[in-house]
Amino acid sequence: MKMLLLLVLSMVAVAREATAQDAQCVRERAAMVETIRAYARSDTSVLGQQGFSDRVLEAMGQTKRHLFIPERSCSIAYADRPNPIGHGQTISQPFIVALMTQLAEVAPDHVVLEVGTGSGYQAAILAHLARKVCTIEIVPPLAEAAAKALRDHAYDNVSVRLGDGFGGWPECGPFDAVVVTAALGQPPPPLIEQLKVGGRLVMPVGPAYSTQHLTVVEKIASDRTTTRAVALVRFVPFTRSQN
Numbered sequence: 293m294k295m296l297l298l299l300v301l302s303m304v305a306v307a308r309e310a311t312a313q314d315a316q317c318v319r320e321r322a323a324m325v326e327t328i329r330a331y332a333r334s335d336t337s338v339l340g341q342q343g344f345s346d347r348v349l350e351a352m353g354q355t356k357r358h359l360f361i362p363e364r365s366c367s368i369a370y371a372d373r374p375n376p377i378g379h380g381q382t383i384s385q386p387f388i389v390a391l392m393t394q395l396a397e398v399a400p401d402h403v404v405l406e407v408g409t410g411s412g413y414q415a416a417i418l419a420h421l422a423r424k425v426c427t428i429e430i431v432p433p434l435a436e437a438a439a440k441a442l443r444d445h446a447y448d449n450v451s452v453r454l455g456d457g458f459g460g461w462p463e464c465g466p467f468d469a470v471v472v473t474a475a476l477g478q479p480p481p482p483l484i485e486q487l488k489v490g491g492r493l494v495m496p497v498g499p500a501y502s503t504q505h506l507t508v509v510e511k512i513a514s515d516r517t518t519t520r521a522v523a524l525v526r527f528v529p530f531t532r533s534q535n
Contacts, residue, residue, distance in 0.1 A: 317358055320370035325353045327372050328390045338523050339394060348394045351420035352386065360413040360441055379431045381528055383411045384473065388506075388525060390417075395494045395508050395522060396469040398422050405465065405486065407457030407495075408473035408530075412438030415450050418471065425450045426464035428457035430531050456533035460486045467491060475504045476530040487511045497521075500529035 332343035358369035398421040409429035429435035439452040472495030498504030505521035
């Protein structure tokens with residue numbers, strides 16, 4: 293009887309601790325969203341007076357970022373800074389994730405390609421907004437961990453592929469939007485080819501280990517695009533297959 297009582301008390305303590313952590317995460321996540329909103333208000337040169345859409349802010353507020361970082365810490369996850377995820381890769385700061393998502397202009401019926409799955413967090417954000425998300429990761433342990441996290445948390449409209457994202461994923465496309473989370477000197481031509489007319493590609497363009505330009509490429513005809521630089525950023529370099 294005593295052992296049973298101790299077990300019950302232990303379970304109650306664990307449940308209370310989990311509830312307290314959940315409440316902290318909710319508070320930290322709400323504060324993160326307000327920080328993102330405040331950044332947009334303070335600098336209208338990036339998104340204009342309209343700032344972020346309600347859909348993007350709701351996706352940021354609903355997605356549990358702490359489940360996609362190794363520490364699982366809410367105070368770390370919801371601070372507006374990048375976090376290392378191993379293998380020389382990072383999860384971008386929340387403001388940049390929101391900004392790239394906003395620039396992609398994802399609609400509910402869209403099919404989106406992400407190149408550079410990383411932790412799976414950006415794919416989870418996109419999954420709240422799009423009909424289908426196809427995401428490619430070249431680092432096997434990251435691809436495996438991201439696929440498991442997305443599956444475990446019921447992101448059933450996300451498909452993860454292990455491979456070199458330079459060539460895109462033709463079988464999953466064509467795409468209404470493409471989001472690339474690593475820097476390259478210019479947008480890969482295959483990604484432009486797999487973009488629908490009217491679609492957008494968002495990626496950091498510039499040299500590795502330096503400042504890049506967050507760039508939006510709009511496909512205005514089958515053989516024509518427009519390009520504009522939006523903001524200065526610093527991303528890890530685009531990794532290619534050695535084969």
